[in-house]
Amino acid sequence: MASAETTLPAAVRMQQLLTGFEISQALFVVAELGVATELLGGPRRVDDLAAVVGADADALARIIRVLAQDGVFRTSGDTVDITDLGRTLADGPADSVRSVARYFRQTHYAPFGNLLDTVRTGEPAATVFLGKPFFDWINENPELAELQNQAMAGFTQHARGNLLAVHDLPEGAIVADIGGADGTLLVELLAGRPERRGIVFDLPSTVSAAGPTVRAAGLAERVEIVAGDFFTGVPVADVYVLSAVLQDWDDTSALRILGNVAKAAPAGARLVVIDMVVPEGDVPHPTKMIDITMLGMLGGRQRSESEWRRLLTAGGFALRRITAGSGLYSALEATVA
Structure with a gap:
């Protein structure tokens, strides 16, 4: 049986690809706020979770809803639980990539808006965006250098x-x-x-x-x-x-x-x-x-x-x-x- 993804019209599938940047940002939000870490202890009501991580309850619920379709969360009514996939955005698990997500948000995401320049000229998008080579920029900021190490x-x-x-x-x-x-x-x-x-x-x-x-x-x-x-x-x-x-x-x-x-x-x-x-x-x-x-x-x-x-x-x-x-x-x- 063909999957739902492959049975969608080509234009709809392409739109899903084009909005991949929104999923990236939603994942960055989860990582930065520590949402996954808070759910390691078990399911939580979304409004309680929002209060703990310092988020607007409605906005957080909508982030959770879109990521649940990709298997990051499980929801039941107004309660949310973390999946094995979502646990990788938490502090603690051996396979945690939370530091990677936080690193990408602070260092990679914005420069990639200049990828068109890279393809036209061969010059890295980060160099164009930052005004200097990426590693030179990182090494000027001890906190970012430490995050990069992690x-x-x-x-x-x-x-x-x-x-x-x-x-x-x-x-x-x-x-x-x-x-x-x-x-x-x-x-x-x-x-x-x-x-x-x-x-x-x-x-x-x-x-x-x-x-x-x-x-x-x-x-x-x-x-x-x-x-x-x-x-x-x-x-x-x-x-x-x-x-x-x-x-x-x-x-x-x-x-x-x-x-x-x-x-x-x-x-x-x-x-x-x-x-x-x-x-x-x-x-x-x-x-x-x-x-x-x-x-x-x-x-x-x-x-x-x-x-x-x-x-x-x-x-x-x-x-x-x-x-x-x-x-x-x-x-x-x-x-x-």
């Missing part, structure tokens, strides 16, 4: 799925997480490997968040926190990890990063790129939407397997293997060619 750590952790379990990290005494932000990934990589030491390397405004993460994991004696710029140079290590880094940059910039890793890498060092691999053809896949985020915000891109092979080869590396996990990310392991 959002990206949560997103990449969920999107990796079981990748760290199915991909064995190459042998090496020192593991350097290049662009490692708050150190969350390095902590995971060093867990259960007391013989290894680590380096978290990132811009000063970003890597400053790594100290509490490393200390909380009891790894302060084994992890060095280094501030720097991977466009200038990177520390010496035995295993280099670039997780969700190269996707942020066009090929020219990505090659500069790879070139600096290749220069610093001692003989026998390995590179592990943890990033997305876009499937070929028209098959639906989340990476294709994320690629548009890269286009509009940073000028970066998601790459197919053939594009990754070309990039790594041009950067002086030989791709040895690709490991796919249960999530969106894969591990591309390479050696200096």
Whole structure:
């Protein structure tokens, strides 16, 4: 039996696509007000819920109604409950993406109104809207930089799925997480490997968040926190990890990063790129939407397997293997060619 969506007239389906921005904003409202968090304890009357989160009861009820049709809420009369999908917008659940929603609202939504300029000129919409490159703008605001750390750590952790379990990290005494932000990934990589030491390397405004993460994991004696710029140079290590880094940059910039890793890498060092691999053809896949985020915000891109092979080869590396996990990310392991 055909679904209701596919039996709608083409013009109606297109109108639904065109109003996707309204759904995004409705989800941002739920995340920002903490609506989902308040519902973790069980169903609530909408007027009671509105009073707690500081919202107009009628307006909140209409937001809940439109999101309930997408499975975010369940309603019964004037009572609302949260679903497993909706719980991801709450604080607390292991798969929470509330910080991602709050981050997108404050940083991505408005610049995307300039996507037409990007397609015409190739310049990122965020650069046009903000008047400067996105990361420069973020790093001027410590609160946004911290929110970005929270959002990206949560997103990449969920999107990796079981990748760290199915991909064995190459042998090496020192593991350097290049662009490692708050150190969350390095902590995971060093867990259960007391013989290894680590380096978290990132811009000063970003890597400053790594100290509490490393200390909380009891790894302060084994992890060095280094501030720097991977466009200038990177520390010496035995295993280099670039997780969700190269996707942020066009090929020219990505090659500069790879070139600096290749220069610093001692003989026998390995590179592990943890990033997305876009499937070929028209098959639906989340990476294709994320690629548009890269286009509009940073000028970066998601790459197919053939594009990754070309990039790594041009950067002086030989791709040895690709490991796919249960999530969106894969591990591309390479050696200096």
